[in-house]
Amino acid sequence: MARYAARQLAGLFPDEEEAAPDTIMAAVPRALERLEHCFSKVDNKYFFDGTSAVFSHLHGDQYAMWLYFLSNELFRQGAPAAICSKLFLLNKALHGCDIFYEVALPDIFLLVHPLGTVLGRGNYSDYFVSYQRCGVGSNRDIYPTFGEHVTLRPGSAVLGNSRIGNHCQIAAESLVIDRDLPDYSLYIGNPKTAVVKRQESIYPLWRT
Incomplete structure (x- = not known):
């Protein structure tokens, strides 16, 4: 995995500051541990086969999560910022x-078709799910x-001084800004027309 990533970086960034496989390899064991722990909680055969975590570099969602884990682990270990930035x-x-390597995503999260998704420096908790074109940012x-x-x-999108409770869902194309939501809330709409409904159902994608 270290060599594979290094070859990708060399092709995309042919500059003089080469990302050596040995430097990347230092973070691979711990990054894989983190990825396996995360995938083991996903109730989906493409992530967990009933016995162990499943990981393919050709599964787009999985590889996006892997590159986050790898870049973040390198950052934690004090690797050069250039390598973290390239990953x-x-x-x-x-x-x-867009998930910067310094962003502290939780131990257990899931990216689903994350095209156009930007996850900023929020305070995240386990069992976080983000679909395509989602945003987390500041105000x-x-x-x-x-x-x-x-x-x-x-x-x-969720922005600013917002506190989102446990077991909450933000509906498609909805915007939360500077607002708190209690546990078990379904938020629909935007700040001017928002509707908040209570939902008792648990998101079914996680293994208990």
Whole structure:
């Protein structure tokens, strides 16, 4: 995996600051542990086959998650910023998602077709799901906080001083900004016309 990533980086960034496989390899074991732990919680045969985690570099969602884990783990280990940045940009080029290597995603999360998704420096909790074209960002330099089991449906965004409770869903094309949501909320709409409904059902994609 280290050699594969290094070859991708060399092809995309043919500059003089080469991303050596040995440098990347230092983060691979721990990044794989993190990925396996995350995938083992997903109730989907393409992520967990009933016995162990399943990972393919040719599965776009999985590889996007892998590049995040790898870049973030290299950052945690103090690797050169240039290598972390290149892995971040490789993920952006391949999958169209913007998740900076310093962003602290939770141990358990899922990206679903993450084209156009931007996940900023929010405070995330486990069982976080983000679909395509989702956004998490700041308003006046304040970022949102998420409880466990939060799902962002396609095209939704959460910005600013927002606290999203446990087991909440943000409906497709909806915007939350500077607003708190209690546990078990379904938020639909935008700040001027939003509807908040209580939902008792649990998002079915996770293994218990």
